[in-house]
Amino acid sequence: MTRGGPVRPSTPTAPCCPQPASPYGRWRETVTARVALVGNPNVGKSTLFNAMTGAHQHVGNWAGKTAEVAVGLWKTGADHIELIDLPGTYSLLPRSPDEELVHDLLTRATEHRPDLVIAAVDAANLARNLYLQAQLLDTGISVIVALTMLDVATSRQVEVDLARLAAAVGVPVIQVCPRTGLGLDRLAAAVPAGIAAGTGPAAGAPPASTQHPVVGLGDPVEPAVATLTEQVRAVTGSPAARWLALMMLTGPEAAVPSALAPHVVAARATLTASLDSVGEGVPAEESLDIETVVAERRYAWVHEVITQAVRRPAGVRLTASDRFDRILTSRWFGLPLFLLVMWGVFTATTTLAAPLQDGLGWLLDGPVRAGAGRLLGMVGLSGTWGEGLVLDGLVSGVGTLLTFVPLMVIMFVLLTVLEDSGYMSRAAFVAEHFLRVVGLPGRAFLPLIVGFGCNVPAVAGTRILTDARHRLMTGLLVPFASCSARLTVYVLLANVFFGSYAGTVVFAMYVLSVALMVLVGLGLRPLLFRGTSREALVLELPPYRMPTLRVVAAQTWQKLAGFLRTASGIIVAAVVAVWLLAAIPVGGDGRFGDVPDGRSLYTSINQTIAPVFAPTGFDHPDAVGALITGFVAKEAIVSTFATTYQTTESEDDLSGRLRDTFEQSSGGHPGPAVLAFLVFLLAYTPCVATIAAQRIEIGTRWTLVGIGVQGSVAWLVATLVFQIGRMIA
Amino acid sequence: MTLRDCKLGNDVILQTVGGTPDCRRRLLEWGFLRGVRIRPIALGPAGGVIVALGDARVAIDARTAGTLIVEHPQ
Numbered sequence: 099m100t101r102g103g104p105v106r107p108s109t110p111t112a113p114c115c116p117q118p119a120s121p122y123g124r125w126r127e128t129v130t131a132r133v134a135l136v137g138n139p140n141v142g143k144s145t146l147f148n149a150m151t152g153a154h155q156h157v158g159n160w161a162g163k164t165a166e167v168a169v170g171l172w173k174t175g176a177d178h179i180e181l182i183d184l185p186g187t188y189s190l191l192p193r194s195p196d197e198e199l200v201h202d203l204l205t206r207a208t209e210h211r212p213d214l215v216i217a218a219v220d221a222a223n224l225a226r227n228l229y230l231q232a233q234l235l236d237t238g239i240s241v242i243v244a245l246t247m248l249d250v251a252t253s254r255q256v257e258v259d260l261a262r263l264a265a266a267v268g269v270p271v272i273q274v275c276p277r278t279g280l281g282l283d284r285l286a287a288a289v290p291a292g293i294a295a296g297t298g299p300a301a302g303a304p305p306a307s308t309q310h311p312v313v314g315l316g317d318p319v320e321p322a323v324a325t326l327t328e329q330v331r332a333v334t335g336s337p338a339a340r341w342l343a344l345m346m347l348t349g350p351e352a353a354v355p356s357a358l359a360p361h362v363v364a365a366r367a368t369l370t371a372s373l374d375s376v377g378e379g380v381p382a383e384e385s386l387d388i389e390t391v392v393a394e395r396r397y398a399w400v401h402e403v404i405t406q407a408v409r410r411p412a413g414v415r416l417t418a419s420d421r422f423d424r425i426l427t428s429r430w431f432g433l434p435l436f437l438l439v440m441w442g443v444f445t446a447t448t449t450l451a452a453p454l455q456d457g458l459g460w461l462l463d464g465p466v467r468a469g470a471g472r473l474l475g476m477v478g479l480s481g482t483w484g485e486g487l488v489l490d491g492l493v494s495g496v497g498t499l500l501t502f503v504p505l506m507v508i509m510f511v512l513l514t515v516l517e518d519s520g521y522m523s524r525a526a527f528v529a530e531h532f533l534r535v536v537g538l539p540g541r542a543f544l545p546l547i548v549g550f551g552c553n554v555p556a557v558a559g560t561r562i563l564t565d566a567r568h569r570l571m572t573g574l575l576v577p578f579a580s581c582s583a584r585l586t587v588y589v590l591l592a593n594v595f596f597g598s599y600a601g602t603v604v605f606a607m608y609v610l611s612v613a614l615m616v617l618v619g620l621g622l623r624p625l626l627f628r629g630t631s632r633e634a635l636v637l638e639l640p641p642y643r644m645p646t647l648r649v650v651a652a653q654t655w656q657k658l659a660g661f662l663r664t665a666s667g668i669i670v671a672a673v674v675a676v677w678l679l680a681a682i683p684v685g686g687d688g689r690f691g692d693v694p695d696g697r698s699l700y701t702s703i704n705q706t707i708a709p710v711f712a713p714t715g716f717d718h719p720d721a722v723g724a725l726i727t728g729f730v731a732k733e734a735i736v737s738t739f740a741t742t743y744q745t746t747e748s749e750d751d752l753s754g755r756l757r758d759t760f761e762q763s764s765g766g767h768p769g770p771a772v773l774a775f776l777v778f779l780l781a782y783t784p785c786v787a788t789i790a791a792q793r794i795e796i797g798t799r800w801t802l803v804g805i806g807v808q809g810s811v812a813w814l815v816a817t818l819v820f821q822i823g824r825m826i827a
Numbered sequence: 828m829t830l831r832d833c834k835l836g837n838d839v840i841l842q843t844v845g846g847t848p849d850c851r852r853r854l855l856e857w858g859f860l861r862g863v864r865i866r867p868i869a870l871g872p873a874g875g876v877i878v879a880l881g882d883a884r885v886a887i888d889a890r891t892a893g894t895l896i897v898e899h900p901q
Binding site (some may be wrong): 188189226394414420423429638641 | 835838846847848849850851852853854855856857858860861864866868869870871872873875877879881882883884885886887890891893
């Protein structure tokens with residue numbers, strides 16, 4: 099579903115939401131209940147989830163959905179509860195894939211419907227949090243409120259009476275502090291009673307009004323809703339019939355299924371007539387409509403709850419955060435500070451990571467490699483293909499993987515700090531117009547900028563985006579950001595072929611990189627954001643907070659472990675595969691692991707593929723071979739040229755051989771051919787590590803689509819460059 | 828006047844919420860209702876406004892701010 103597009107109410111037979119892989123294998127059989135965590139963004143919900151589940155969790159895409167959820171095991175005494183951390187949402191009326199997942203899970207009568215919802219409610223921002231609570235009550239599901247941020251509320255002189263709040267809302271309210279774990283035991287103790295009070299997924303019957311409170315909407319809305327609720331229940335059998343009825347009355351018209359359309363049309367007509375009579379004499383622009391009345395009456399309930407349970411100073415009180423915002427988001431300081439922060443992130447992921455990467459590289463190439471060589475010698479494998487496989491395949495593959503670890507740690511720490519401190523929301527506001535042309539919010543700027551250092555942490559950085567479609571679009575655009583590994587190849591070839599113009603050529607590659615991101619973004623926009631108009635920016639700004647070491651360390655480790663688990667296989671396998679291709683002889687010369695120059699399967703594949711690149715002017719097996727190695731890692735291209743030409747000793751010799759290669763392949767137009775080669779290098783798949791990171795963030799299917807888009811764009815632009823260049827030359 | 832035209836730091840009363848149906852629905856759900864008191868507290872580089880709505884701080888882009896009709900309290 100697209101934002102603003104049709105919302106399809108569920109039917110009881112519709113297949114819904116198979117879960118991501120179980121995170122807790124052997125505990126599977128012992129799970130006694132399913133509980134979902136629901137709440138607004140920035141209320142400490144995910145920190146609460148981490149405190150409840152510890153290491154027993156798994157983050158992944160809900161099957162068939164782009165939305166990401168974490169599922170974990172919450173051990174409460176003898177009970178093992180499956181806990182689902184649903185994406186943060188301000189409303190149950192879905193507008194994004196994330197919100198659609200929350201909606202479907204809570205309203206569809208399937209085996210996955212939770213037995214209980216724990217609603218994380220921010221005590222420092224009760225009004226809007228309680229609005230979602232009002233909607234949750236309409237779904238008929240059992241709810242326990244976990245009240246967070248009480249320390250922030252207290253610092254603002256807001257006093258919340260928990261007992262009165264529970265009485266006013268009609269559900270248990272437990273104070274929790276996700277960062278310290280305070281209150282988790284009381285929350286666990288409240289779960290069995292909460293589940294017992296609920297309807298459960300199988301019951302499907304309306305909750306008894308004495309057990310389950312709902313927010314009354316008064317005349318004339320309530321009678322109309324009650325009638326429609328019965329009709330919805332009769333047709334869909336949904337346990338959330340009241341919510342569905344309200345959604346059909348107040349949501350987009352496309353939300354109404356055809357079987358219920360006559361009932362909804364009749365209810366809307368009756369209600370509109372009643373409201374018109376209520377609003378008689380009111381100017382047209384202030385006339386009442388169903389959506390406004392329902393929102394107003396829910397908020398009337400919210401304010402009644404707050405009046406009963408909360409003591410607070412009157413009026414708006416400006417906080418230190420507000421005073422910071424007057425400066426940090428202002429016309430004069432907002433953009434410079436934003437650019438400074440982006441520069442800081444970029445520098446940290448490039449300069450700061452480099453010595454650590456070099457150190458790991460030295461460790462792998464030196465002591466580890468030597469040690470492995472000695473071990474192989476002791477078992478009699480010295481000089482055999484087994485030694486090649488272990489040293490040049492496995493050790494080299496693990497080395498490639500490990501060099502990304504410092505980068506990823508730095509990226510994940512910075513992401514958590516920026517998000518936890520509250521700055522990321524300000525960045526989104528300050529830079530909101532930057533990426534509007536491709537339909538992305540301002541915070542997408544961060545991964546795209548980081549991409550110019552390295553695409554791998556940049557793709558991981560897309561998780562800073564709250565909307566799954568924005569993550570997808572950014573994850574597909576990041577590979578077009580020209581990373582520093584590509585720069586080494588630009589510099590080598592530009593110096594060989596363009597002499598004093600080398601700097602201009604390299605600069606042009608960066609300009610082209612930005613242009614490709616914009617053009618591909620414009621091309622993808624109608625596909626990913628189909629049927630949506632320009633999206634308004636309405637963004638909550640959480641108060642500035644000092645990030646805690648504990649949260650930063652826990653989240654960094656969780657993200658890094660996820661990266662290593664998923665990426666290690668792909669990266670090591672790709673490096674080993676290239677070694678194997680080079681080790682397999684063709685044409686009867688040599689033997690496995692000892693192939694004469696130019697007689698391996700690798701060379702044979704290069705020769706087979708080369709004609710595809712005839713229109714680009716670099717259909718030479720040596721050039722194509724470098725691109726195939728570059729698919730594994732761009733850093734390897736220069737060394738591939740050097741190995742191919744066996745010219746490690748002399749740079750002049752390498753230049754000469756490169757000139758010969760492009761002279762031959764281009765029919766005497768080496769300049770345009772090299773430019774085309776550089777353009778292809780810029781636009782095609784950056785490396786297997788990026789593919790691995792993309793697979794984690796946007797899923798296998800979209801990663802494959804991305805590889806296809808990059809390859810097609812690279813070939814097309816390279817062909818254009820060569821053909822036009824040849825004509826001009 | 829619209830929210831874009833307000834002086835920073837002074838409370839205003841929201842009169843009507845405009846914009847696209849989807850945007851309007853979202854603003855209603857966030858509590859931007861008729862008669863609500865809001866205070867613009869900061870301006871962004873692109874003309875957006877940060878407002879205080881009760882305890883919440885909400886950033887609104889310039890175009891959307893232009894669809895919120897407000898008036899000074901009586």
